[in-house]
Amino acid sequence: MQLTGKITPENLMSLEAYSKWRKLHKGEVIAHRKLRSVQLGEHLNLQFESETTIRYQIQEMLRIEKIFEEEGIQSEIEAYAPLVPDGGNWKATMMIEYIDVNERKRELARLIGVEDRMFVEVEGYERVYAIADEDLDRENEQKTSAVHFVRFEFTPAMRAAIKAGAAVKLGCDHTHYPAHLQIPAETLASLAGDLK
Structure with missing residues (x-):
């Protein structure tokens, strides 16, 4: 998964490429998510997002929903990309x-x-x-x-x-x-x- 600073349809993986990548790297992403998760008291959990976590979320949604058409891909990007921190x-x-x-x-x-x-x-x-x-x-x-x-x-x-x-x-x-x-x-x- 290549981090580019901006998630676009062009820099997401195809469903086939992601399927292969996922088998090798899913554990790394889960470890990254766990590192960025903070439990506050017994009942509040904050999962701090990053380009890695959001790219993974988008790729997972595309995989699960079998989305490969441009409009559907763009819709997933629009739903999740705003959660990537912007440096400030x-x-x-x-x-x-x-x-x-x-x-x-x-x-x-x-x-x-x-x-x-x-x-x-x-x-x-x-x-x-x-x-x-x-x-x-x-x-x-x-x-x-x-x-x-x-x-x-x-x-x-x-x-x-x-x-x-x-x-x-x-x-x-x-x-x-x-x-x-x-x-x-x-x-x-x-x-x-x-x-x-």
Whole structure:
């Protein structure tokens, strides 16, 4: 999988080429995803996306749906490519995870607005709150969604501090889900690579 900085139909693999590539490299992509996954408390997981994770997602969708026509390929790119960080931010898929169906229903009602209370705090700087669900609203008056897409925008000084090794916290200050943790060093090193 060649990283180019921009996902286009021309630089995606054909279904046949991807099938061969996948057999050899699926484990590497899963390890990359795991490295970029941060569990916040018991029920919130943030999967920080990258060009690698999004290319893989698009290729998987094309494979599963057997999409090979230009229009379908373009549609998948338009759905997922906005989740690739652009050098000034981190983007993540945020999942609210409760195994018990009744507990999930109850908690999704209590956690309305949780996506807007997610933050990243770079050592020495103010908190950066998530910009959530830019593609469509994922909550209503009764409940929030179990999946949100969030973006954290950093100033040039924050980006420089992260790249220089500053500690970074991930947190949530929602009334019903107060939690924070320091992003583990290995994960932070991977995320720092997203910044310019």
